Amino acid sequence: MTKSISCSDAGVDCGWSATAETEEEILAKATEHVKESHKDMAINPEFAEKVKSLIKDT
Ligand SMILES: [Zn+2]
Secondary structure (H helix, E strand, O other): OOEEEEHHHHOOOOOOEEEEOOHHHHHHHHHHHHHHHOOOOOOOHHHHHHHHHHOEEO
16 A cells, blocks of 8 residues: 655645655655755644545555
């Protein structure tokens, strides 16, 4: 099973998306993307929870 996430699912006007095998990998990719492209967004436990809630199994 592949997990996926995209910025648009979070209500962010951004075309980024990622897929990975594990929740940890998705979180790592999302964190990296946010650091690069959404510098006003905070990386904190709430961010991690939000990412996990947005992950979709495909
Ligand atoms: Zn984005």
